[in-house]
Amino acid sequence: MLLGAIEAGGTKFVCAIGTEKGEILERVSFATTTPEETLKKVVEFFWNKKIKSLGVGCFGPIDLDKNSKTYGYITSTPKSGWSNYNIVGELKKYFDIPINFDTDVNGAALGEAKWGSGVGLDSLIYLTVGTGIGGGIYTNGTLVHGMTHPETGHIFVSRADGDEYKGKCPYHGDCLEGMASGPAIEERWGSSASELPKNHRAWDLEAYYLAEGLINYILIVSPKKIILGGGVMKQKQLFPLIRKKVIERLNGYVSHKNILEDIENYIVYPKLGDDAGICGALALADLVLN
Amino acid sequence: MLLGAIEAGGTKFVCAIGTEKGEILERVSFATTTPEETLKKVVEFFWNKKIKSLGVGCFGPIDLDKNSKTYGYITSTPKSGWSNYNIVGELKKYFDIPINFDTDVNGAALGEAKWGSGVGLDSLIYLTVGTGIGGGIYTNGTLVHGMTHPETGHIFVSRADGDEYKGKCPYHGDCLEGMASGPAIEERWGSSASELPKNHRAWDLEAYYLAEGLINYILIVSPKKIILGGGVMKQKQLFPLIRKKVIERLNGYVSHKNILEDIENYIVYPKLGDDAGICGALALADLVLN
Numbered sequence: 121m122l123l124g125a126i127e128a129g130g131t132k133f134v135c136a137i138g139t140e141k142g143e144i145l146e147r148v149s150f151a152t153t154t155p156e157e158t159l160k161k162v163v164e165f166f167w168n169k170k171i172k173s174l175g176v177g178c179f180g181p182i183d184l185d186k187n188s189k190t191y192g193y194i195t196s197t198p199k200s201g202w203s204n205y206n207i208v209g210e211l212k213k214y215f216d217i218p219i220n221f222d223t224d225v226n227g228a229a230l231g232e233a234k235w236g237s238g239v240g241l242d243s244l245i246y247l248t249v250g251t252g253i254g255g256g257i258y259t260n261g262t263l264v265h266g267m268t269h270p271e272t273g274h275i276f277v278s279r280a281d282g283d284e285y286k287g288k289c290p291y292h293g294d295c296l297e298g299m300a301s302g303p304a305i306e307e308r309w310g311s312s313a314s315e316l317p318k319n320h321r322a323w324d325l326e327a328y329y330l331a332e333g334l335i336n337y338i339l340i341v342s343p344k345k346i347i348l349g350g351g352v353m354k355q356k357q358l359f360p361l362i363r364k365k366v367i368e369r370l371n372g373y374v375s376h377k378n379i380l381e382d383i384e385n386y387i388v389y390p391k392l393g394d395d396a397g398i399c400g401a402l403a404l405a406d407l408v409l410n
Numbered sequence: 411m412l413l414g415a416i417e418a419g420g421t422k423f424v425c426a427i428g429t430e431k432g433e434i435l436e437r438v439s440f441a442t443t444t445p446e447e448t449l450k451k452v453v454e455f456f457w458n459k460k461i462k463s464l465g466v467g468c469f470g471p472i473d474l475d476k477n478s479k480t481y482g483y484i485t486s487t488p489k490s491g492w493s494n495y496n497i498v499g500e501l502k503k504y505f506d507i508p509i510n511f512d513t514d515v516n517g518a519a520l521g522e523a524k525w526g527s528g529v530g531l532d533s534l535i536y537l538t539v540g541t542g543i544g545g546g547i548y549t550n551g552t553l554v555h556g557m558t559h560p561e562t563g564h565i566f567v568s569r570a571d572g573d574e575y576k577g578k579c580p581y582h583g584d585c586l587e588g589m590a591s592g593p594a595i596e597e598r599w600g601s602s603a604s605e606l607p608k609n610h611r612a613w614d615l616e617a618y619y620l621a622e623g624l625i626n627y628i629l630i631v632s633p634k635k636i637i638l639g640g641g642v643m644k645q646k647q648l649f650p651l652i653r654k655k656v657i658e659r660l661n662g663y664v665s666h667k668n669i670l671e672d673i674e675n676y677i678v679y680p681k682l683g684d685d686a687g688i689c690g691a692l693a694l695a696d697l698v699l700n
Contacts, residue, residue, distance in 0.1 A: 181664075181665075195665070196665050243555075243556040243557070255630075257630070257631070259549065259550075259554050259555075259556055260549075260550070260552045260553075260554065260555065262550045262552070263550075264549050264550065264631055264632070265533075265549075265550065265632070266533040266549055266631055266632030266633050266634055267533065267628075267632045267633060267634045267664075267666055267668055267669075268632050268664060268666055269632055270629065270630055270631065270632055271629045271632075271663065271664065272629060272630050273629075274629050274663055275625070275626040275629045275630060276567055276568040276622050276625060276626060276659070277566055277567075277568065278566040278567065278568060278569065278584070279568065279569070291660075291661045291662065291663045292659070292661060292663065294568070332566050335565070335566060336565040336566060336626055336630070337630060338557075339560065339561045339562060339563075339564050339565045340545075340547070340560055340562050340565065340626070340627060340630050340631065341547070341554055341556055341560065341630065341631065342554070342555070342556030342557045342558050342559060342560055342561075343556050343557060344556055344557045369566070369582070370581075371581045371582060372581065373561070373564055373581045373582065374471075374557075374558060374561065375471075375485070375486050376557050376558055378557055379557075
């Protein structure tokens with residue numbers, strides 16, 4: 121059975137044809153330009169491909185409330201031309217098949233649960249740390265939706281002692297994204313994450329903030345696994361630093377063996393790697409048929 | 411149909427007989443002493459009452475993992491005699507009926523969703539602010555379980571400018587519970603919450619910390635309603651202060667009408683009031699039969 125997958129990012133779109141087993145058979149990617157130009161390429165790629173459903177993992181914020189007049193829209197994004205854009209409605213004009221629309225990170229969380237680091241688990245978080253910080257949450261075997269969708273990157277955390285950096289988030293200044301995103305690293309240290317030496321003290325501070333965020337996710341949704349992807353997490357030296365700080369700061373409060381004895385398998389890099397997003401969209405396409 | 415409900419608290423136990431409509435027909439309460447003495451009273455109350463199921467909303471931490479050898483236990487509580495106590499196992503010796511065991515606050519969240527402030531919603535948070543701070547989370551129509559259960563009171567939040575108070579949490583110092591629980595208020599100001607004047611500056615600071623916590627819950631699980639109960643929340647002057655701070659600190663980021671236009675109905679006192687806990691346990695008893 122063929123399924124269609126769209127990883128709709130603010131910088132680029134990835135479209136793929138795949139199967140319900142998570143295999144990607146064909147893919148294309150192109151820059152995100154205007155909605156009209158971008159969707160034209162999407163439609164051309166999927167046209168006549170005999171896909172049974174379409175999964176769309178989309179940059180946000182988006183409207184996921186099926187009772188809302190703007191269900192299927194990208195809502196208040198600062199990205200020029202895309203604010204209040206009815207992406208699902210536009211796709212429906214061309215493809216009369218079930219479409220499963222969700223955030224890119226909820227898609228990635230589902231993909232990792234089906235085919236990646238979380239196989240067999242009914243609960244995990246997928247967090248991407250890159251230009252922004254965002255998270256998808258899978259709990260009790262479902263992707264978390266509510267009033268809107270998770271915006272886990274913007275939580276407030278406790279500042280590191282003596283840290284005077286004002287933060288990079290245009291909404292909140294020193295929220296987690298403001299303190300630990302790629303652009304925050306670059307503004308703070310004058311070099312991008314990929315250019316900083318592996319032993320730079322930047323990594324200790326980065327691990328501090330990410331650990332603060334992870335602890336809050338652990339205490340609120342108690343995920344069975346935490347999967348950290350995105351450009352910044354390619355700096356693998358972060359993982360042991362983050363794990364150590366999570367244990368130190370929790371200070372025995374959540375006394376579970378996943379944390380106390382096996383944290384190397386609890387806080388992990390995505391098994392699907394850079395394909396977490398597109399495989400996630402494929403997982404969304406599969407889910408809507410089940 | 412008769413159902414049994416137990417609100418198992420660290421200070422007192424409440425036991426009730428009720429119906430699947432949320433009516434409480436009979437109740438009793440007694441101090442929590444030793445497990446043996448306390449459970450004896452529980453068994454006496456329910457004996458021969460012809461209940462079809464039993465819901466137990468319990469103080470924690472507790473083990474909710476049905477695959478665990480210690481499922482149904484109160485685990486690492488500092489409360490003398492209750493650590494590693496198999497409360498579900500003990501009840502099963504006497505009552506051969508379905509038992510639904512969960513945290514007291516998950517129970518209260520379910521009770522408010524069925525019969526209280528959240529009727530018709532599939533997503534809400536119930537937070538109690540009293541001797542401790544704890545939260546139950548209901549999302550996609552299910553109570554959140556994961557590696558363990560939510561421990562929402564212990565999240566880290568951003569300190570108020572110039573606040574030097576070290577915090578009251580024995581594990582984390584200045585986590586939310588450490589900064590905003592009843593004992594933290596009392597240590598900080600030298601008077602208990604109920605003795606402080608309504609216009610005391612304590613309330614502004616208390617609202618600041620609770621708002622920081624609420625914002626993190628909003629950004630992580632996006633609840634459709636936030637219900638604030640417990641002894642400290644009897645100080646109703648806190649509600650407008652908290653609502654104002656949530657709006658200010660979110661700064662337009664979650665642009666949803668519940669927050670921007672109708673926050674009076676978004677952050678609310680429990681409709682079930684002091685019965686949120688026991689009605690929650692009743693709701694757990696009902697859920698296990700459906």
